[in-house]
Amino acid sequence: MGLYAFWSPQTSRMISAMSFSNIIFGRAVSLSIGFAGGYGHTLVIGVNAWVETVLVLLFYPIFVFSMQKLVVFPKLKHFLDRTRAAAEHHQDKVHRYGIIGLFTFVWFPFWMTGPVVGSAIGYLLGFSHWLTLSVVLAGTYIAMGGWAYVLFGVQARAAEFGSWAPALIIGIIIMLVLAGYYLNKRGTRPAPDLNNKNTS
Numbered sequence: 001m002g003l004y005a006f007w008s009p010q011t012s013r014m015i016s017a018m019s020f021s022n023i024i025f026g027r028a029v030s031l032s033i034g035f036a037g038g039y040g041h042t043l044v045i046g047v048n049a050w051v052e053t054v055l056v057l058l059f060y061p062i063f064v065f066s067m068q069k070l071v072v073f074p075k076l077k078h079f080l081d082r083t084r085a086a087a088e089h090h091q092d093k094v095h096r097y098g099i100i101g102l103f104t105f106v107w108f109p110f111w112m113t114g115p116v117v118g119s120a121i122g123y124l125l126g127f128s129h130w131l132t133l134s135v136v137l138a139g140t141y142i143a144m145g146g147w148a149y150v151l152f153g154v155q156a157r158a159a160e161f162g163s164w165a166p167a168l169i170i171g172i173i174i175m176l177v178l179a180g181y182y183l184n185k186r187g188t189r190p191a192p193d194l195n196n197k198n199t200s
Contacts, residue, residue, distance in 0.1 A: 001015045001016055001019075011039075011043070014033075014034065014037050014039060014043075015043075015047050017033055017037075018030045018031075018033055018034050018044065018047045018048060018051075019047060019051050021033055022047075022048055022051045022052065023051065023055070025173075025174055025177045026114060026177055027048050027052065027114070027143075027144065027147060028147060028151065028173050028177070029170060029173050029174055029177060030047075030048050030051075031044055031045075031048060031144075031147060031148050031151045031152075032151050032154075032155060032166070032169060032170045032173055033170060034047065034048075035148075035151060035152050035155040035156075035166075036155050036159075036166035036167065036169075036170060041148055041152065044148060045144055045145065045148050048144055048148075049140070049141055049144050052114070052115050052116075052140050052144075053137060053140070055115070055116055056115050056116060056119050056133065056136060056137060056140070057133075059083075059116050059119065059120075060119045060120075060123070060129075060132070060133065062076065062080070063080060063083065063084075063119070063120050063123065064123055064129070066080050067084075067123065083116065083117055083120055084120060086117050086120075087117050087120035087121045087124055088124065090105065090117065090121060091121055091124055091125065093105075094118075094121050094125065095125055099127075099131070099135055102118055102121060102122055102125070102127070102132075102135050102136065102139070103135050103138070103139040104139070105117075105118045105121065105139075106118040106135075106136055106139035106140050106143060107139060107143040107146070107147075114140070115136045115137070115139070115140045118136045118139070119132055119133065119136045122135065122136060154169060155169060
């Protein structure tokens with residue numbers, strides 16, 4: 001972003017928008033924003049691959065240190081707890097298929113179902129650090145190309161209906177992401193203890 005700020009402030013702003021949307025909503029929204037802005041595969045895929053690589057390489061050691069009680073991160077406790085809950089929620093599904101299951105899991109382009117949670121699942125399943133990171137990042141890059149191909153086609157077709165159509169597609173994807181987040185949060189919420197009733 002710093003380099004592009006000198007040559008093309010507009011491109012720098014787009015990189016910033018894609019990075020932010022990827023972190024908040026996931027790669028589907030970020031890719032859609034990039035393509036809707038008229039940018040090509042090289043920049044759009046490159047930015048998203050870079051963001052997700054940084055997220056995984058920053059998050060994974062923090063998660064491992066936290067699980068092993070080697071380092072305490074009070075400000076990240078809520079986020080780490082949520083991520084652990086999401087990982088445990090999906091752990092059995094991934095465990096059934098092993099490495100293939102983990103590879104497939106990172107294909108999902110939504111928050112709390114992608115490479116960050118995938119790396120946590122790899123650790124919980126007892127995979128080595130190198131194996132977990134290799135599978136997660138390889139799956140991420142391949143998935144990025146596949147989703148970019150699909151979303152580029154969707155955005156191109158949407159643009160034929162008018163300049164408003166790509167924005168509508170982005171809005172729909174954001175609503176799907178929020179709905180998925182809500183359902184995932186409900187699924188990871190602990191069930192009430194029916195045996196602990198207030199008899200007073």
